[in-house]
Amino acid sequence: MKxxxxxISLALLSFFFYKGxxxxxxxxxxxxxxxxxxDFKLNKTKLFPFFEKSDLLxxxxxxxxxxxxxxxxxxxxxxxxxIKLSEKFPIYGIAKKDSDNKIYNWLKKSGNPFxxxxxxxxxxxxxxxxxxxxxxxxxxSGDGKILYKHVGPITKKDLSKIFKILAxx
Amino acid sequence: MKLFITIFFLIFNADxxxxxxPDEILENTELEEIAREIGRNLRCLVCQNEDIxxxxxxxxxxxxxxxxxxxTEGESKKEIxxxxxSRYGDFVLFSPPFRYxxxxxxxxxxxxxxxxxxxxxxxRD
Amino acid sequence: xxxxxxxxxxxxxxxxxxxxxxxxxxxxxxxNILLFSQEKLSVLIFTFTLLxxxxxxYSFIISDFSLNVVVNNSNTQLPIIYKxxxxxxxxxxxxxxWLLVMTFFGFLFSIQNIKxxxxxxxxxxxxxxxIFLIGLFIVLTSNPFERSFPPEIEGSDLNPLLQDPGLIIxxxxxxxxxxxxxxxxxxxxxxxLFKIKKDDFVNVLRPWVFASWTFLTLGxxxxxxxxxxxxxxxxxxxxxxxxxxxxxxxLTASALLHTILISSKRKLLLKWTLLLSxxxxxxxxxxxxxxxxxxxxxxxxxxxxxxxxLFILLLLLLVTGAGLFFYIKSGSFFPKKNNINLxxxxxxxxLNNIFMLTLSFTILLGTVYPLFSGVIFNTxxxxxxxxxxxxxxxxxxxxxxxxxxxxxxxxxxxDFFNLINRLKVLLFIFFIVALFVxxxxxxxxxxxxxxxxxxxxxxxxxxxxxxxxxxxxPKLTFKKVPLKNLSQLTAHIxxxxxxxxxxxxxxxxxxxxxxxxxxxxxxxxxxxxxxxxVNNVEGPNYISEMGEFKIYQNGExxxxxxxERRFYxxxxxxTTEAAIYSTIFGDLYIAIGDKNSLNDSQSWTTRIWFNPFTxxxxxxxxxxxxxxxxSLIKTLRIKN
Numbered sequence: 001m002k003x004x005x006x007x008i009s010l011a012l013l014s015f016f017f018y019k020g021x022x023x024x025x026x027x028x029x030x031x032x033x034x035x036x037x038x039d040f041k042l043n044k045t046k047l048f049p050f051f052e053k054s055d056l057l058x059x060x061x062x063x064x065x066x067x068x069x070x071x072x073x074x075x076x077x078x079x080x081x082x083i084k085l086s087e088k089f090p091i092y093g094i095a096k097k098d099s100d101n102k103i104y105n106w107l108k109k110s111g112n113p114f115x116x117x118x119x120x121x122x123x124x125x126x127x128x129x130x131x132x133x134x135x136x137x138x139x140x141s142g143d144g145k146i147l148y149k150h151v152g153p154i155t156k157k158d159l160s161k162i163f164k165i166l167a168x169x
Numbered sequence: 170m171k172l173f174i175t176i177f178f179l180i181f182n183a184d185x186x187x188x189x190x191p192d193e194i195l196e197n198t199e200l201e202e203i204a205r206e207i208g209r210n211l212r213c214l215v216c217q218n219e220d221i222x223x224x225x226x227x228x229x230x231x232x233x234x235x236x237x238x239x240x241t242e243g244e245s246k247k248e249i250x251x252x253x254x255s256r257y258g259d260f261v262l263f264s265p266p267f268r269y270x271x272x273x274x275x276x277x278x279x280x281x282x283x284x285x286x287x288x289x290x291x292x293r294d
Numbered sequence: 295x296x297x298x299x300x301x302x303x304x305x306x307x308x309x310x311x312x313x314x315x316x317x318x319x320x321x322x323x324x325x326n327i328l329l330f331s332q333e334k335l336s337v338l339i340f341t342f343t344l345l346x347x348x349x350x351x352y353s354f355i356i357s358d359f360s361l362n363v364v365v366n367n368s369n370t371q372l373p374i375i376y377k378x379x380x381x382x383x384x385x386x387x388x389x390x391x392w393l394l395v396m397t398f399f400g401f402l403f404s405i406q407n408i409k410x411x412x413x414x415x416x417x418x419x420x421x422x423x424x425i426f427l428i429g430l431f432i433v434l435t436s437n438p439f440e441r442s443f444p445p446e447i448e449g450s451d452l453n454p455l456l457q458d459p460g461l462i463i464x465x466x467x468x469x470x471x472x473x474x475x476x477x478x479x480x481x482x483x484x485x486x487l488f489k490i491k492k493d494d495f496v497n498v499l500r501p502w503v504f505a506s507w508t509f510l511t512l513g514x515x516x517x518x519x520x521x522x523x524x525x526x527x528x529x530x531x532x533x534x535x536x537x538x539x540x541x542x543x544x545l546t547a548s549a550l551l552h553t554i555l556i557s558s559k560r561k562l563l564l565k566w567t568l569l570l571s572x573x574x575x576x577x578x579x580x581x582x583x584x585x586x587x588x589x590x591x592x593x594x595x596x597x598x599x600x601x602x603x604l605f606i607l608l609l610l611l612l613v614t615g616a617g618l619f620f621y622i623k624s625g626s627f628f629p630k631k632n633n634i635n636l637x638x639x640x641x642x643x644x645l646n647n648i649f650m651l652t653l654s655f656t657i658l659l660g661t662v663y664p665l666f667s668g669v670i671f672n673t674x675x676x677x678x679x680x681x682x683x684x685x686x687x688x689x690x691x692x693x694x695x696x697x698x699x700x701x702x703x704x705x706x707x708x709d710f711f712n713l714i715n716r717l718k719v720l721l722f723i724f725f726i727v728a729l730f731v732x733x734x735x736x737x738x739x740x741x742x743x744x745x746x747x748x749x750x751x752x753x754x755x756x757x758x759x760x761x762x763x764x765x766x767x768p769k770l771t772f773k774k775v776p777l778k779n780l781s782q783l784t785a786h787i788x789x790x791x792x793x794x795x796x797x798x799x800x801x802x803x804x805x806x807x808x809x810x811x812x813x814x815x816x817x818x819x820x821x822x823x824x825x826x827x828v829n830n831v832e833g834p835n836y837i838s839e840m841g842e843f844k845i846y847q848n849g850e851x852x853x854x855x856x857x858e859r860r861f862y863x864x865x866x867x868x869t870t871e872a873a874i875y876s877t878i879f880g881d882l883y884i885a886i887g888d889k890n891s892l893n894d895s896q897s898w899t900t901r902i903w904f905n906p907f908t909x910x911x912x913x914x915x916x917x918x919x920x921x922x923x924x925s926l927i928k929t930l931r932i933k934n
Contacts, residue, residue: 002622006615014611016662019669020589021603028214029674031258038256097227123231130256132214132228188527190887191808191899212676218534220678223527263678265663270671274663278656278685285651289644292633 030149032130037065037144040125042118045100051092051116060142062166064091066114067126070102072134078153079110085154085162086113093117096126096134139165188223193233200240207236207246210263211253220263297361297439300349304390304439307342307397308429310335314422332418336404339425340397347381347394350438354381360445363387363438369451369864371835376457382465383456385586385602386438391466392582393428395473400425403477403502413481413498416488420480427609435602451865454836460520464513468540471510472578475543477502478550479575479617482568486620496558496567500929503554503571507547508922514540515915523872528883528903530799530911533679535590538661539581545654546574549647551925556640560705565621566647572617577658579610589665638708642700646693653689657682694748694793697786698755720758727754738802745797752790756783777928785921792914798880798907805904809890809897815846819904821875821882822846826854828886828898836860838871841886841898845875857886880906 032038037056044050056063066082068075082091093114095103103117120126129138132151139148139162148165150158189208195201208222213229221229221236232253239249253261265271313330320327330338350363354377359365367384368377382388400421408414432438455461478499485495517540522530531537550570557567584590587603634640660677667673702717714721728747735743760783764775806818810825817823826842838858845852855873862869875882887899 003619006618006622010611010615010618014607016666016669017583017587017589017607018604020665021587021607023589023668025590028260029258031254031256122234123227124235126228127231127235127253127256130258132257188901189807192892194807210680212678218532218678223529259673259675261676263676264680264684265675265677270667270673271663271675273666274659274677274681277659278652281655282648282652285648289634289648290636290641 027151028132030130030146032138032146033149034145034147037138037140037146038128038130040094040120040128042094042125043121045095045103045117045119047100047104048112048117049115051118055116056092056140057144059090062089062142063140064089065094065129065138065140066091067094067096067120067129067131067134067136069096069098069134070106071098074153075135076110078135078155079113081154081156081159082113083111084159086115088166090115094120094125094129096120096123096131188225189233190230193230193237195237195241197241200237203246204233204237204240207240207249208233210250211236212261212263214257214261296349296352297358297441300346300353301433301437301439303342303346303349304429304433307339307346307393308426308433310339310342311422311426311429314419314424314426318419332415332422333404335422336397336400336418339422340401343390343394343397347390350387350390351378351381353439354378354387357449359447359449360441361438362440362442365442365446365449367449367452369449369835371864372452372457373834375462376452379456379462380452383452383461386432386436386440388465388469389428389432389436389586390438392469392473393425393432395466395469396421396425396428396476399474399477399502408498410490410492410494410498412488413484413490413492413495416484416490417477417480417498420483420487421477424476424480424613427612431602431605431609435605448864451835451862451867454860454862454865454867454869455524457862457869458520458524460516460524464516464520467509467516468513471506471508471513472540472543472581474502474506474509475547475571475575475578478506478571479613482571483617483620486568486617486624489624493557493561493564496554496564497929497932499567499571500554500558501926503547503550504922504926504929507544507551508919508926510540510544510547511915511919511922514544515912515919518915519912522908523874524869528799528803528805528872528885528901528905530908531796533682535661536581536585538657538682539577539584542581542654542658543574543577545650545657546570546577549650549654550574551922552643552646556643560640562634562640563644565624565626569621570647572614572621576610576614576617577654579606579613580658582606583610584661590661635707637703637710637713639700639703639705642696642703645696646700649689649693649696653686653693656685656689660685690793691748694752697789698748698751701755701759701782701786720755723754723758724751727751742797742801745793745801749790749793749797752793753787756786756790759783777924777931781921781924781928783921784917784924788914788917788919788921790914791910791917795907795909795911795914799905799911802906803903806900806902808900809895810900811895811897814897816900816902818882818902819880820847821852821904822849823882823884823902825898825900827896828889831858833860835864836862839886841873841884841900843873843884843900845882855882855884857884859886876909878907878909880904881908883908 037053039053042050042052056065064085085091091113093116095117098119107114118125135153137150137154138146141147148162150162154162195204205222209220211221211232213219213221213224213226215226215228216224219229221232236249239252250262254266259266265274310330313335314332317329317332320329353361353364354368355374357364357368357370357377363384363386367387368380372380380387382391400418403414403421404418481495481499481502484490517537518530521532522528550567553563553567553570556562557564583603583606587606589603634644660681663677664675667675699713702713727750731746731750732743735746760779763779804818806816808816810816812825812827815822815824822845824844824846826844828839828841831838831840838860840856840858843855843857845855853875855875857873858871860869860871870885872883872885874884881904883903883905885901887901890897890899
């Protein structure tokens with residue numbers, strides 16, 4: 001009986017630790033999945049079309065919201081993939097603590113995947129969306145619900161993951 | 170992927186010394202005290218196990234400012250914490266919510282204590 | 295070339311330590327086979343590990359950038375002392391240091407004069423097997439002598455946070471503590487495995503428990519001190535998983551220290567002593583697993599590698615499994631003695647054990663719970679300081695009460711009213727002390743007053759017991775004071791001071807954060823702090839912004855403090871070097887931040903804290919380890 005207890009508890013413990021080894025502790029799941037998109041307020045840019053929450057709710061197609069900044073190096077890594085994605089559905093960009101000119105210069109050079117861009121100057125929109133780093137990307141369904149959140153740059157591997165989710169919808 | 174995340178965290182983790190900045194502090198010392206209390210209960214999401222009061226990361230600063238803004242607008246400690254909780258999930262709370270999946274945190278020590286006391290002081294005749 | 299020797303010596307260590315388990319297996323087949331005596335083996339193993347360690351240290355000193363560890367953790371600009379400490383500022387080197395300490399303890403044990411030869415040989419079987427396992431771990435997953443190809447010209451840097459005097463001795467001391475318990479484990483497993491039915495194993499165990507506990511105490515204290523002045527937050531304990539991991543074996547070992555008193559004096563709880571020994575080393579290993587596998591998020595990020603995690607997990611499973619299996623298998627081979635009464639010295643020590651272990655269990659649970667709940671419920675929760683602080687208080691109070699009254703209780707059976715009657719004078723003194731403390735802290739936070747009262751009770755009761763003991767023996771000279779009383783006195787007073795310091799630093803700290811102009815004076819507590827400006831100073835491998843502050847008290851100049859921010863050239867990292875003026879009433883703690891960027895003024899962000907009684911924490915830790923050391927001397931004296 002005692003041996004049984006010992007074996008079971010050790011097996012359980014090692015199972016947990018083993019499972020723990022597989023997980024990456026730095027990835028934090030979003031608390032907004034399957035919920036409606038949160039309220040947020042953005043500032044207008046001078047050079048790009050603007051959008052608000054109502055714009056995201058109006059169009060009944062899939063869309064993406066991408067949090068980025070021209071000063072964020074990983075954002076540049078995902079940029080070509082964003083452009084590829086923008087051929088499939090509209091991407092709305094939220095630039096965190098950034099300026100018109102810097103965004104313009106960057107997008108002029110490397111292409112503009114965004115249908116519209118808003119500025120999040122004080123970071124409050126980012127907090128409302130539960131964003132904790134840049135870049136972060138949300139996939140939003142036709143009825144305005146958040147389907148999927150991606151943290152960090154979207155790589156080629158991640159593209160296929162996103163297309164899989166699209167196929168399901 | 171892991172590499173990218175590491176790089177991305179490194180950028181935000183260069184300087185440990187920065188925490189609450191002088192221009193963030195509220196004039197009202199009572200509210201500031203509450204803000205600290207809230208801050209100590211919120212975890213910086215990109216750091217290694219630091220609360221937002223003691224963290225230099227961008228997100229920690231934004232959260233500190235948000236907490237103070239909401240406090241001056243008259244929101245209570247409970248409301249603010251539950252707002253941040255609703256956005257970032259359980260991970261952001263340093264003291265876990267009392268729930269079915271966290272019950273063990275309080276129950277197991279109690280069971281352990283009772284069993285141990287029994288082991289030591291039971292009567293063997 | 296030297297690196298090749300290093301790995302060669304490591305393999306020799308591996309070969310010789312394998313006789314730890316080969317010998318008993320072979321002699322089971324044929325009794326006449328004796329390949330090596332275990333004592334001689336231990337000497338050889340230690341020598342080869344030491345040589346291997348020297349090879350690595352040499353590679354660091356000459357900056358041999360053909361080695362991966364050197365490239366990643368050293369740099370030509372690095373001062374020589376940090377080149378050497380860089381050896382253990384990384385995973386591979388520190389685990390080699392771990393092995394070195396383990397073989398060192400094996401060596402010490404092998405030359406110790408132990409009457410019971412049976413225990414000695416069999417303990418060395420286990421110890422050498424453990425050495426073999428750790429050695430295998432190094433060779434297979436963490437080889438420090440791995441070449442980088444092609445060789446680099448310049449290394450990246452040693453993490454600047456680790457370029458610090460505190461970090462020179464913190465890891466070795468901590469490892470002396472952690473790994474010292476390997477001998478404690480080996481003795482206990484040998485007793486259980488080979489069914490050595492002599493209760494004198496307790497006497498073999500004792501010095502090793504005291505020695506390891508003393509080192510562990512010093513190691514943890516030093517780490518906490520380092521965090522206090524290096525991280526620039528003015529705190530000393532952050533409930534980080536790594537800190538928790540070091541606290542777990544410390545708590546069980548503290549329980550073990552007390553239990554050993556009962557088991558050697560009253561021959562009670564003998565099996566419990568063995569179990570605690572096994573658990574303590576298991577927890578040391580678990581700490582290693584948690585830190586080095588990357589399963590938890592912690593400030594102490596080592597380069598994480600899942601294959602290492604898997605190996606340590608298997609090792610942990612083997613060590614724990616073997617310990618507990620033979621613990622169960624041995625059944626009740628010590629006679630179950632009479633019951634324990636709550637009101638008696640045994641009762642007090644049992645309570646100490648119950649609460650220490652509950653505390654240890656709760657901290658362990660809190661540390662790994664996020665991992666478990668992630669696997670079971672697929673949630674991601676955090677368990678941090680607010681949780682640990684809230685469970686600490688209800689467990690600390692009964693421990694403290696036990697500490698205050700335990701020493702006055704009689705062995706076997708005592709009576710509560712009789713005790714009260716005996717301690718009338720002390721209780722009266724307690725009342726006066728409480729009033730006095732309350733008066734001194736009038737209007738302060740209730741919690742701090744309660745903690746101060748309790749801790750001053752610990753100090754008074756310890757002193758009271760000691761003076762009573764002395765007064766009973768008028769002819770006693772200082773040299774003849776039994777070390778047992780002296781060690782208990784210092785250790786318990788140490789705890790009292792530690793609680794005072796921790797309470798002051800965490801509850802009563804004062805803080806001023808501002809943009810401070812040159813010549814502006816900020817008043818905090820009794821001090822006036824005048825900011826003189828910032829100079830750029832060049833260090834060996836960094837440039838520093840060094841602030842100058844003049845400290846005045848009652849208008850009188852006391853001294854200048856120079857907090858820094860260092861910008862390390864090769865790694866682009868920034869560290870804070872706080873400047874601290876320590877007095878027995880509290881520390882004046884200054885850290886400097888950025889220059890004010892808003893206007894073109896000359897003001898800088900300055901963070902000034904007054905941390906009451908912080909010095910008492912370090913004095914407390916020192917007294918605790920002094921108490922441990924006195925116990926160690928005492929047990930060694932008995933032997934001879």
